Each structure stands twice: as C-alpha cells, then as structure tokens.
Amino acid sequence: MDEPTTRLHGADINMIMKLLNQLVDHGNTVIVVEHNLDVIKQSDWVIDMGPKGGKNGGQVLFEGTPEELLHHQTSATAEYL
Structure with a gap:
C-alpha cells in the first residue's frame, strides 16, 4: 500500500x-x-530510504525494527521517532 x-x-x-x-x-x-510516524512505530520491520527524495535518494539507510531504528545515527526518520 x-x-x-x-x-x-x-x-x-x-x-x-x-x-x-x-x-x-x-x-x-x-x-x-508510509511517512506517518505512528504507523512506522507499529511496524514489525522498517526499511528507511534516503538520504533525500528523488535523485538524491534511493539508498537503503536502515533495515530493522522500529526499536533498532531509534538508535540509528544517520537516519532522519530516527530523529523524529
């Protein structure tokens, strides 16, 4: 979806x-x-793409649980969770 x-x-x-x-x-x-942080928090597994959108994105920055994402150093998503 x-x-x-x-x-x-x-x-x-x-x-x-x-x-x-x-x-x-x-x-x-x-x-x-999804970009909704509440949905991301409830996920079993997160794949965070970036570092930006469009031609400046497309790289896998993180793959793992939302709990593990909280401790990731370079993920912008982690900053907001």
Missing part, C-alpha cells in the same frame, strides 16, 4: 492499523510505504 493514511483522521488511521494487523495475524505479508 502506498501511504494509506494520507489525509485520514486519527480514528481512521487507527482503523486502518487494526485491519493491517488483522491481515498479519492471519499470516499475510503487508508492505506499506
């Missing part, structure tokens, strides 16, 4: 997350491209 929480109210984001978690609980793999 490509940014499924864009322009959604917080309650709607919670509903989307509940549905995504149910899919995972039933053995499905769910891949989400």
Whole structure:
C-alpha cells in the first residue's frame, strides 16, 4: 500500500492499523510505504530510504525494527521517532 493514511483522521488511521494487523495475524505479508510516524512505530520491520527524495535518494539507510531504528545515527526518520 502506498501511504494509506494520507489525509485520514486519527480514528481512521487507527482503523486502518487494526485491519493491517488483522491481515498479519492471519499470516499475510503487508508492505506499506508510509511517512506517518505512528504507523512506522507499529511496524514489525522498517526499511528507511534516503538520504533525500528523488535523485538524491534511493539508498537503503536502515533495515530493522522500529526499536533498532531509534538508535540509528544517520537516519532522519530516527530523529523524529
């Protein structure tokens, strides 16, 4: 899914997350491209791309759990989590 929480109210984001978690609980793999930090925090696995967008991006800066991301030194996402 490509940014499924864009322009959604917080309650709607919670509903989307509940549905995504149910899919995972039933053995499905769910891949989400997302900038919403609350969604990233709830993820099982994060792949952080960068360092910037467009032609200045596309590099894998980090791969791991949200907890591990908190300790990553060069990830802009880690700064905001």
